[in-house]
Amino acid sequence: MLDIRNLSVEFKLGKKSVKAVNNVSLKINENETVCLIGESGSGKSVLGLSILKLLPENVKISGEVYYKNKNLLSLPEKELKNIRGKIIAWIPQTSSALNPVITVGEQIAEPLIYHLKLDKKRAWRRVIDLLNFFSIIPAEKRAKQYPHQYSGGMKQRALVAMGISAEPEFIIADEPTKGLDIVKKFNVIEAFKKIKKKKLSQLIITHDLHLAEVIGDKISVMYCGQVLEVCNKNRFFNEPLHPYSKALLEALPDRGLKPIRGFPPSMVNPPSGCKFHPRCDYCLDICKRKEPPFFKVEDSLVRCWRYDNWKESN
């Protein structure tokens, strides 16, 4: 359904440049939820934003992003406008995304009026349905309130409601549970579970491995602008292939709380060879010199030299 091929995104910073996304390929199938995880600054949000060309003008994007065989990156802005929100929805991080001077109901109604051409009355009825669906109740009262009258979790659920109001086929959400306490998090996760039942495809960007475990079908691990592993959820949480994936799991509180040694690499001067090699417990000589390609291991993809000749040695 969504097929990202060799996508690179480069920011110009004076004389230097930052490759926030470096030659990423990733496929997301129909009815599939892929969770994109990785440390802060690894390029997750930039990757998500570039799919719908939501980035500032001064970036250089190369590669292709096919959605049902159309390359989104080469579409004229007019056509992209019709795709954004209607076919592919972007659900941003809370706080700044809601307009403080417009009622939440009106904000949710907006894509219904713009994309689905519903009249105001029908749009409003659908807003009430959506608020009820995401347990923002009493819906009639909540619809007429402003964002500051909502709690953090409710705001996030309202953003999700807004994102799916025009019934898109595909959802991209950036950190939907960030900064929420456990109860609010639970409610947002329930909202995404409900979306999943509607047979939508989703790309969920998150630090929250619990969220990934509950709603992901596949996990895609990003590090220093690259995807290092793509595998199904069970593989990731039981026997991940990449040393970085293993390290991320071992850093979880209920799995040892072992910090990953060293520091995230500089995006301006990334390490040679495999970007993770300076922090890797399994580093081979070749890892320092040469960037690994993707190796296919069963139904997973992994960018690590340890899986070179995997077939022969197994």
Ligand SMILES: Nc1ncnc2c1ncn2[C@@H]1O[C@H](COP(=O)(O)OP(=O)(O)OP(=O)(O)O)[C@@H](O)[C@H]1O
């Ligand atoms: N507008 C920008 N101008 C210059 N560099 C940027 C810009 N936006 C992002 N970057 C760079 O791109 C890199 C990736 O940023 P991105 O926000 O995608 O990371 P992330 O994985 O989403 O992190 P987090 O988990 O903290 O949200 C960062 O190192 C950042 O320095």
Ligand code: NI
């Ligand atoms: Ni981000």
